[in-house]
Amino acid sequence: MEDGTAERIRPRDRILETARDMFHKHGIKGVGVDAITEAAGTNKMTLYRHFESKDDLVIECLRATACSANAMWQKFEAEHPGDKLAQLHAWVRMAADCLMTDGRGCDMANAAIELSETDHPARRVIKELKQAQRDRLVGLCRDAGIGQAELLADTLSLLLEGARVSLQSVGAEGPSAQFVRMAEGLITSFRGASAR
Amino acid sequence: MEDGTAERIRPRDRILETARDMFHKHGIKGVGVDAITEAAGTNKMTLYRHFESKDDLVIECLRATACSANAMWQKFEAEHPGDKLAQLHAWVRMAADCLMTDGRGCDMANAAIELSETDHPARRVIKELKQAQRDRLVGLCRDAGIGQAELLADTLSLLLEGARVSLQSVGAEGPSAQFVRMAEGLITSFRGASAR
DNA sequence: TCTAGAAGTTACAGACCGGTAACACCCTAG
DNA sequence: CTAGGGTGTTACCGGTCTGTAACTTCTAGA
Structure with a gap:
């Protein structure tokens, strides 16, 4: 049987997962394909049989990251079905957790900074995925009954x-430590304004 | 005469200025020392006579950037002597100008993202320079008579x-377009709170 | 068991990187 | 005029990078 749930993960997925982790930790230009394949327990030829180029692998990693983000949004909806305001607070909590546990920032933003070539193929993908996340947050704010939903979301x-x-430049003791207070303050402020 | 204001700029300064510009545009790992020296109209040997290493050059560039930032702060004080609130608004205006005209972000933040090695010598410098800027903004907010000065500054x-x-990930039409409105709204909001 | 395709292995090409050595040059201070 | 320091030039080192070729081994499906 072809067995979709193969116990040993397909090399392609191992490469993708490993690359995601290493790109996140060390940056895109900070890790070579050799290091990725070695860490993934495979070799360079296999990588290039599944991905056209390193850039292609990068793009695929970004798509996977966006996919994980989607899963989080679905979790918000599942944990607070219908309660959009609770989902917004869950978003803040998730963001804060991410700040405290992670250390390195958003993969897409980091990639956008690192890949400074304006015509880099990954830039299109980054822009559209970030745009989608923005739309999602705007929708959440609007559905939560906030007046200036776009402004709050932005x-x-x-x-x-x-x-x-x-977090990466000044460290954890810097301004980012106040993120939750700022975000919650903004939400109450905007809620007050729309309920006036 | 040794003539401090030599009409032809010293190679060291040419290299520093060129490197600053190229690091800013293409990132640190995106430009090699050969490209820098060529653009500066000199050669690699001269670079290594003035700077211990590429990392050293990077650090010197960051210090120069901080120096430029200091000049801006002095301009604020000169244009609005004593009027701290006006200086705060000038800061917002300067930031907005920077956003619209520049395209690429803060050199220190970009460097912090790009140089992911936790023990990279530039990280110390980035942290202390960013910390200084933060302290400066906090002081400005406090002197402007705002109650929660640290929170507003952060x-x-x-x-x-x-x-x-x-700006680099979603582009100029993204959330960054609303920066001035957000910042001004925050300032009035914090002013109202401290004057209650 | 046989076979086709996926995966592993080794070697290599070609380019670029940071950094150094040796030497020729020029320009200015004395 | 001359000596010396700053500068330019060329060549090179060792390493790393992306990407490919040719070949062998493994494995899953019939």
């Missing part, structure tokens, strides 16, 4: 993005 | 940092 986006990068 | 910091990275 403010929260920038705060999180800023906290993730500040 | 929020503004994260907003700007987030706007700069968002």
Whole structure:
């Protein structure tokens, strides 16, 4: 039987998962394909049989990251079905957890900074995936009954993005330590404004 | 005469200025020392006579960037002597200008993301310079008579940092377009709270 | 058991990287 | 005019990088 749930993971998936982890930790230009394949317990030829190039692998990793993010959104909906405001608070909590446990920032943002070539193929993907996340947060704010939903969503986006990068430059004791207080304060402030 | 204001700029300064520009545009790992020296109209040997290593050059570039930032702070004080609140608004305006005209983000933040090695010599410098900027903004907020000065300063910091990275991932039409509105709204909100 | 395709292995090409050595040059201070 | 320091030039080292070729081994499906 072809057996979809093979006990030993397919090399392609092992490479993808390993590459995601290593790109996240050391950056894209900071890790070579040799290191990835070795860590994945395979070899370079196998990588190039499954991915056209390193850039292609990078793009596939970013798509996988977006997929994980989608799973989180579904978890919010599952844990607080219908309660959009609770989902928004869950988003803040998730973001804070991510800040405290992770250390390195958003893979897409990091990639956008690292791949400075304006015509890099990954840039299209980053832009559309980030746009999708933004739309999702705007929708959540709107459904939570907040008046200026776009403005709140954009403010929260920038705060999180800023906290993730500040974490890497000034460290955990820097401004990013106040993220939850800022975010919650903003939400109550916007809720008050829309209920006036 | 040794003539401090030599009409032809010293090679060291040419290298430093060129490296700053190229690191800013293409990232640190995205440009080699050969490219820098060629663009600076000199050669690799001269670079290594003035800088111990590429890492040393990077650090010197970051210090120069911090120096430019200091000049901006002095400009704020010169244009609005004593009026700390006006200086705070000038800071917002400067940040917005920077967002619209520049495209690439903060050199220190970009470097922190790119140089993921936790023991990289540049990380110390980045942290202390970023910390200094933070202290400066906190002081400005406090002197402007804002109650929760640290919280406002940290929020503004994260907003700007987030706007700069968002600009690179989602583009100019993304959340960063609302930076001024967010920042000004925060300032009035914090002013109202401290004057209650 | 046989076979086809996936995966592993080794070696290599070609380019770029940071950094150094040896030597020729120029320009200015004395 | 001359001596010396800053600069330019060329060549090179050892390493790493992405990507490929040719060949062998393994494994799953019939």
